[in-house]
Amino acid sequence: MQKAQIRQWDDGSGLKWLYLDMNSxxxxxxxxxxxxxxxxxxxxxxxxxxxxxxxxxxxxxxxxxxxxxxxxxxxxxxxxxxxxxxxxxxEYVRIHHRILEEVDHVIPVEKICSIDEVACRLMGPETVEAAARALGHRIQRRILSNIGECLTASIGLAPSRMLAKTAADMQKPLGMTVLRRDQLPGPLLDIDIGDFPGIGPATKARLFRAGISDPRQLWHLSPSRMRQLWGGIGGDQFWYALRGVDPPEIETERGSISHSHVLAVELRPVEAARAVARRLTAKCGSRLRRMGYKCGGLHLSIRGTQEGRAQAERLFMATADSFRMLEAADALWDVCVRTLNQTSIKKVSVTCMRLVPADTAPDLFGYSPAADEDPRHMRLLEAIDALNQRFGKDRISIGPKPKLHEFVGAKIAFNRVPETPEFWE
Ligand SMILES: [Mg+2]
CATH class of the missing domain: 3.40.1170.60 (MutS, DNA mismatch repair protein, domain I)
Structure with a gap:
């Protein structure tokens, strides 16, 4: 079932990254x-x-x-x-943070690349071109309508982060450029070689001296020739990135899903804030299941209304069982609250770490990442997910929902659930 789903998500585009670059x-x-x-x-x-x-x-x-x-x-x-x-x-930093919030409502930000550029990792059904484009359009619209009509963003979608950044640069303003793996090198052949990220003026000059001035020549260089020209491993990495493969350090950057929330005054007392942490955790859980992933750890961080923050993390056997994750969140909460030692909480962030695909096969020792899931929990969660998908987010939740109305009315990270359910069925 999982396997079939994954195959169904593979539309040949190989999309893995959404890159956002604000225009001017x-x-x-x-x-x-x-x-x-x-x-x-x-x-x-x-x-x-x-x-x-x-x-x-x-x-x-x-x-x-x-x-x-x-x-x-x-x-x-x-x-x-x-x-x-x-x-x-x-002012630019303030708007930068507003942009992060808006992107985060649609898809978690994986890496802040500069004050006006962020990269987000596409997972599961998001890797289908139509779905990825829809996410990009939602981000563009949210920024325009919630921050300001002058704030246009260009978006690039591609299999490697380098290509996604390249794509974001190809059409401005308000661009949406897709570089599909199954169409490479096609669209790359029209790019000035100095416009590729990773080819600065010095590298460009070196390439030029070696007789390489057009992208077709660049494409046909061997990895070892690139290493020679770049003077190091950067050349090999560029060769792979150009073909849609992230260099190893990006590939091994721990995949994670985060939700955070700045608390309105009425949610700041510790007990009310705890409920927020639990809801953020449950949201991470439903997102994991929708993406077809499990996580192997949870990180919680809280910030007090006075100076200071506290954080803690716990590793466990891979799971997408929200009840297991909530147990961890509760334990982490107690640790954080004790460490912070304040009665009023301003911000709560929850991150699921060490993501693995849900269908990862058991390892040599027979250890299966599915080991720490209660089948009854999973059946219940599946039902809750289905109902929430059908009747709207937060229709059914785990545990109390204090002050839900203020909560939903506030600017919160909960409505990350895409509004186009057809992509998620
Ligand atoms: Mg820019």
């Missing part, structure tokens, strides 16, 4: 803040000087050939009407 991020933040700046050529500068360089340029400025790195003086020669705005890092 700092300039877009400024246009969002001040409507007078919208639709106009604009650059953002670090200091007020004619001799400094732009750290961002709006779409309108880019169309005139002004870009990040263009000197203010030269930019003004190109466009006398240019608006020059001094950077406000605090």
């Amino acid at each position: 991020f700092f300039a877009s933040c400024e246009q969002q803040a001040d409507p007078c700046l919208r639709g106009r050529p604009l650059i953002v500068v670090p200091v007020d000087s004619e001799y400094t360089c732009a750290i961002a340029a709006s779409q309108e400025a880019k169309r005139l050939g002004i870009k990040t790195g263009t000197q203010v003086k030269i930019a003004k020669q190109i466009c006398p009407d240019l608006k020059v705005v001094q950077a406000r890092p605090d």
Whole structure:
């Protein structure tokens, strides 16, 4: 059953990553803040000087050939009407966090790559192209409607993180580019080799000296030749990444699922906050089951309203049994609350670690990752999942749901369950 499902999810696209890159991020933040700046050529500068360089340029400025790195003086020669705005890092960081929240509502963020770029891992049914595109569109829409209409994002979907980043860069603004494994190298052959992540000016120059200037030549290099040209293992890794295979350190980055929630005032007392931790844990459990995964550990972290945070983790035999996970969460909760020693909790985060596919075969010693699941629990959970999928999230839950209405009304990470159930059946 599991096996058949996995085969059904393999549409040949090999998609594993969703990469989000905000378009002209700092300039877009400024246009969002001040409507007078919208639709106009604009650059953002670090200091007020004619001799400094732009750290961002709006779409309108880019169309005139002004870009990040263009000197203010030269930019003004190109466009006398240019608006020059001094950077406000605090504002960009604030919006960065808002973007993380919005992405996190749709799919967990695996890696924050920069202030305006994040990578998310696609799992199970999310790896089907139509589903991955739908997730991307939801993220784009959420950012536009919940943060600001100027904040456009380009999204790349691909089998390796490097290719997903490449894809995100291929279409702007508001792009959605898919690089399917079964279509490689096709779309890559139109890319300037200096536009691949991992080919900086120095590498590009070295490649050029070796007579390699177009992507077709790049594609046909052998791994060992690439290692030689890159001067190290980076070359081999690039060879694999280009073919949609992540380098080992990315592959072995522990897969995880996280849910976190900043608590409204009424949920801050320890007992109310504990219920939040349990609900976040249950949500992780249902997401694991939907993805066809089990986890081998749980991490809990809490932040008090005064300075300070506490965290603890526990490893166990792989499971997707929410009741087992809740036992662990309860134990971790007690440890964290004791360590934090405050009566009011501001933020709760739960992470399932060490994910393994649910159909992983028993190992040589006959140990099966399914060992720590109570079949009765699993039947019950299957029924709960089915009902929640049919009648809406949180229809049926495990344990008490204190103040559910405020809870659901607040900005919470619970509605990560995609709204397009047809992808999840
Ligand atoms: Mg960007």
